[in-house]
Amino acid sequence: MPVNILMPALSPTMEKGNLAKWLKKEGDAIKSGDIIAEIETDKATMEVEAVDEGILAKIVVPEGTADVAVNEIIGVIAAEGEDAKAVSTPAKAEAPKAEAPKAEPVKAEPAKVEAPKAEAKSAPTPQVTAESGINTGGKSVSGDRPFASPLARRLAKDAGIDLARVQGSGPHGRIVEKDIEAAKQGGAAKAAPASAPSAAPTAKPAAAPLAAGPSDEQTKKLFAPGSYEEIPHDGMRKTIARRLTEAKQTIPHFYVTLDCELDALLKLRAELNAAAPEKDGKPAYKLSVNDMVIKALALALRAVPDANVSWTDGAMLKHKHADVGVAVSIPGGLITPIVRDACHKTLSQISNEMKDMAARAKARKLKPEEYQGGTSAVSNLGMFGIKDFAAVINPPHATILAVGAGEQRAVVKGGQLAVATVMSVTLSTDHRAVDGALGAELLQAFKGYIEKPMAMLV
Incomplete structure (x- = not known):
């Protein structure tokens, strides 16, 4: 079945990004590791790497589009044997809502009768790789595929280094260029330690809001019309x-x-x-x-x-x-x-x-x-x-x-x-x-x- 390419989260704080450029066009064959697009964040321009093989069937979000939300579908890959032309543009996926069971009429009795509580079953959350943003329908397309930058993957492939045995020093354990260079110099990569299970996130108390200042319109009224130029804030x-x-x-x-x-x-x-x-x-x-x-x-x-x-x-x-x-x-x-x-x-x-x-x-x-x-x-x-x-x-x-x-x-x-x-x-x-x-x-x-x-x- 077709695989959705999602807008990737290229940093822990990223919420939106600009789809600067597609490096592949519809109908192009894609191999694992190919750079398929460039994403602009508020700080840098990053590459999006494919982790699946197939044909780029649809470009959903055209290049040059600004403020594309993380996990939004930006393209679709047709798997091997599928007709790329027959792939339709997907609608925005929404997690199915749990339905409460219909309560049946209960006859009045001396004892108090409680209606059974509905158990909401949460839908499996699709997993998204940090580098490619490809929706895998709840299953990791890479299994235990190491978390590494595109450059590190290319350098490791050229040097014949097994990424699974390299310990990353980048943010969140990401394997970066200097880790590959260290593995080359050391002759053998260090085995990466097993990651400890992550604890459930604890909700932080909201900071007390500051006193509200004047609104945008109130501020503009302080100046004469035509005496200023309005420049929208960028990311x-x-x-x-x-x-x-x-x-x-x-x-x-x-x-x-x-x-x-x-x-x-x-x-x-x-x-x-x-x-x-x-x-x-x-x-x-x-x-x-x-x-x-x-x-x-x-x-x-x-x-x-x-x-x-x-x-x-x-x-x-x-x-x-x-x-x-x-x-x-x-x-x-x-x-x-x-x-x-x-x-x-x-x-x-x-x-x-x-x-x-x-x-x-x-x-x-x-x-x-x-x-x-x-x-x-x-x-x-x-x-x-x-x-x-x-x-x-x-x-x-x-x-x-x-x-x-x-x-x-x-x-x-x-x-x-x-x-x-x-x-x-x-x-x-x-x-x-x-x-x-x-x-x-x-x-x-x-x-x-x-x-x-x-x-x-x-």
């Missing part, structure tokens, strides 16, 4: 607004600020850039102050492990690695690519990785595992001449470091007035997880690495 801007509103409503922010002298760091940076080897006629790396800030924060988190945490209602998550997100401005919004295990990477690795991710972020080509998660973040507005500011924490982080501009200021050294290049930084902390004293300790450790930068090279 990214809506997501940013929702997440930051939730952050300020649910996270008790606490702020600590201090000044760091940059002269030693600037001198070391210039020396390292001057000594950079050439590759294809260009320097192999060009370090920025922000690259060194990322490294210093990662080392500070390693030095103060109690601050490298995330808050949950049931427990504190104490992270084993310092994964530092970096706020990158892109057209229409902001995204935070993550430098994984930054404390163990060289400055040149961090620099080249950030340049690559920033370029792909602006083109909306980042994968979810490259911007989801992380243990802390850096937001740098120094290039705009901003002296200091306080950043909003981005869950699940418990901290974020706001970095201002380095500028020459008068300082006192040994009782004498001197001039130094000084940078102000403000650490925002989730006071539930990182209190004032712990935040100050983390910021002091960061200051130590900035003012004595040679420690970042050993």
Whole structure:
């Protein structure tokens, strides 16, 4: 029977997406692993991979369609031996409602008679693969097929690696490119541990609503007709607004600020850039102050492990690695690519990785595992001449470091007035997880690495 292709959920928070492009047309043969479409989320453009074989019989949602809900039917595959032309466009599937049995008339008797309670039988929920979004009618088309990105599948196939024996390090255990590379280097992939049964989700109490502000129409009436242009919010801007509103409503922010002298760091940076080897006629790396800030924060988190945490209602998550997100401005919004295990990477690795991710972020080509998660973040507005500011924490982080501009200021050294290049930084902390004293300790450790930068090279 025909198999429905559903709009996939490409991240845990995705509710809608734009069907940007079909890479197959009606009548094309499809093999397992083929990339059949491109989906745009609020953050990136992702590929949809087929897990079944057959003929693309119908394209239900044309390319260019915006705000397609997750699990909505976007196409139909005709199985082997079926006539693709005979496949009809499916209607929206709805779970059958349980019918209460009709009550039969009961004669009046002295004793109280209770009507039997109707037992509603829930219909089996169709399973949808995270990568392809193909409706399998309640049965997994892949059985125990590992959860891996399309790129990881192709790399594993080329290298002859069994994905079932690779342990994923991406979000929700997803196998990503670096897991395949690690399997290649190790000679044998690590066996993935059996996953524990997931507990039933617990309903969270709704947050108390804020006082209602003026409606859209009331706000528009405050301005003269024709004095403004109305620009509808896109998906990214809506997501940013929702997440930051939730952050300020649910996270008790606490702020600590201090000044760091940059002269030693600037001198070391210039020396390292001057000594950079050439590759294809260009320097192999060009370090920025922000690259060194990322490294210093990662080392500070390693030095103060109690601050490298995330808050949950049931427990504190104490992270084993310092994964530092970096706020990158892109057209229409902001995204935070993550430098994984930054404390163990060289400055040149961090620099080249950030340049690559920033370029792909602006083109909306980042994968979810490259911007989801992380243990802390850096937001740098120094290039705009901003002296200091306080950043909003981005869950699940418990901290974020706001970095201002380095500028020459008068300082006192040994009782004498001197001039130094000084940078102000403000650490925002989730006071539930990182209190004032712990935040100050983390910021002091960061200051130590900035003012004595040679420690970042050993």
